[in-house]
Amino acid sequence: MHKAAGVHSGASFVASLDDEREVWYDGQRVDVRTHPAFAGVLGELGRLYDLQHSDAHHKEMTWTSPQTGHPLSLSYLAPATPAEFAAKTRNSHLWMEHSHGQLPRIPDFVANVVVGLYDYRHELGKVDPQFARNAENYYLYCREHDIALTHAIGDPQIDRSASLAEHPDNALRIVERRADGVVVRGAKQLATLAPYCHEVMVYLSPAFFMRSAPEYVIWFALPIATPNLRLMCRESQTEHRNSFRHDLSSRYDEQDAMLFFDDVFIPNHRIFLLGDCQTAAAGFARISAWALYVGQIRFYHRLRTFLGVAGLAAKAIGVKDFREIGDQLGELTSYVELVRLAIVGLQNELRPTSGGHLAPGVTLALDAFAAQVSARVAQIVRVVCGSGLVMQPSEADLANPVLRPLLERYMGGKDVDVVFKSRLFRLATELVSDRYGMRQELYEMWNRGDIVRNRIALFESYPARAAIEANIVALLDGASAALHAANSGPEST
Incomplete structure (x- = not known):
């Protein structure tokens, strides 16, 4: 357990990863603090944590602990007033602006899931009073220690046509119940940022709740360095890359991991819910309210990055x-501005929760919109840049005295030299054409959940729908009455 010291600096964050975590990369167990495949993001995370201590942003990113007096991250503030919510929003904008919207699972994101868990604690307490106490204690622990979390909610792609009875490994499950906790077995996939995190929070996806399988419903959190919890990372796009050729992937390839729970013990005090499908299904959106809002702020800054690259x-x-x-540039600008206006709207539709806090407006429409337009945004950059995405000189080409005069003459640009143009178009290539860009595009498509499910949920839950439909019925009734009167008048005889 980390000592309570308030917000991390870059150095304290890196030092806090010195534990017994079992991280596997390319068939080898590795230390994320020293392995080159993890160096780029680790450096960026350290830089972002240092912002919390900077003269420019310390007051905008922290608040004071009522328990210890330490400065705490505003990511962990559970807002009860509009002013507190506005302070949280500014903090999130700083995290996202300073990472150019390139880190979807930045620590500010899952911290806000923990805020949601804390807000939902009273509902969890109706299932078992201990669950409410656990949620509150965990929130306080994360808040006071500036814990970096990943979450793991995706299930492995084994055989999704099979039922849980036919293929129990399709979902994480309890294999042993003990007086002091439970033992779980299974896997969760695409735990983004996991190698750099202190903890993982697991709350299963709604797909299994709909199947009424209470034996698979378990919400919990564990240290990454838990015995028998193994992380297998995908191939890095950071290793062996330099900032000239790969400005983005050398710094922002945040890593995704498969988490293997090889009979992992979860102590009772780290369990937030067991076996209650209804509470789990209702709570899945509730605990994500602030995180989904933060996700839209991140998407806004990602769109701004696309706009800046395309314009340049x-x-x-x-x-x-x-x-x-x-x-094309105007279309891209319209997406940036629509998301900005939507974020302002969400902030101005604050709603009180049963937990005593203020949550932003519902993000379902924006969730669907982001998944819908992200591929189009990338296509606009491809159209603007054209063949420049394919052919640019390398750093060695630019350093060659024979080639350099030719490159200046034939591969420079309008009012920019060949070096700037090469780096700019390489940046564009990373955004929309190479493996890094494709991973980001896939992420935008799926990270908010199935777009079809979100659209259906938006329609079914839309609060104005009944009034709109009633107006249409009234219009039809009025037209029918007018037609009947016309047909019953003197002229009809």
Whole structure:
């Protein structure tokens, strides 16, 4: 357990990862603090944590613990007033702005899931009073120690056509119940940022709640360095990359991991819910309210990055004033502005929760919109940049005295030299064409859940729908009455 010291600095965060975590990369067990595949993101996380101590942002990113007097991250503030919510929003904008929207599972995100868990504690307490106490204690622990969390809610892709009875490994399950806790077996996938986190929070996806399988319903949190919890990371896009060729992936490839729970013991005090499908299904959205809002702030800053790259690229090759390119840039700008306005709207539709806090408006429409337009945004950058995404000189090419005059003449741009243009178009390539960009695009498609399910849920839960439909019925009734009167008048005889 970490000593309570308030917000991390970059150095204290890196030092806090010195534990017995079992992280596997490319067939080898590794130390994330020293392995080159993890260096880029580790450095960026350290830089972001240092913002909390900087003169420029300390007051905008922290608040004072009522228990210890230590500065705490505003990511962990459970807002009870509009001013507190506004302070949280500003903090999230700083995290996302300083990472250019490139870290979807930045520590600010799952911290807000823990805020949601704390807010939902009274409902958990109706199932078992101990669950409420556990949720509150865990929130306080994370808050006071600036805990970095991942969450693991995706199930392995083994045979999703099979039932749980036919293939019990399709979902994490309890295999032993003890007086002091439970033992779980199974796997969870795509735990983003997991190698760099202190803890993992697990709350199963709604798909299994709908199947009324209470034996699979378990919410809990554990240290990453828990015995028999193994993390297998995907191939890194950071290792052997430099900032000239790979400005984004060398710094922001945040890693995804499969988590293998090989008969892992969960003590009672770390369990937040067991066996109650209804409470789990109702709580899945409740505990994500603040995190989903933060996710939209991150998407906004990601769109701004696309807009900045596309605009600079259009200028660099002299096409900004071409009508068809201006149309594409205007479309991209409209997405940026629509998301900004939606975030403002969410902030101005604060709603009180049963837990005594203020939650933002529902994000379902924005969730669907982001998944819908992210591929289109990438396509706009491809159109603007054209063949420049394919052919740019390397750092060695630029350093070659024979090639350099040719590169300046034939591969420079409008009012920019060949070095700037090469780096800019390489940045664009990472955003929309290479393996890093494709991973990010897949993430945008799926990280908010199934877009079809979200659209259906949006329609079914839309509060104005009944009034709108009633207006249409009244319009039809009025038209029918008018038609009947016309047909019953003197002229009809």
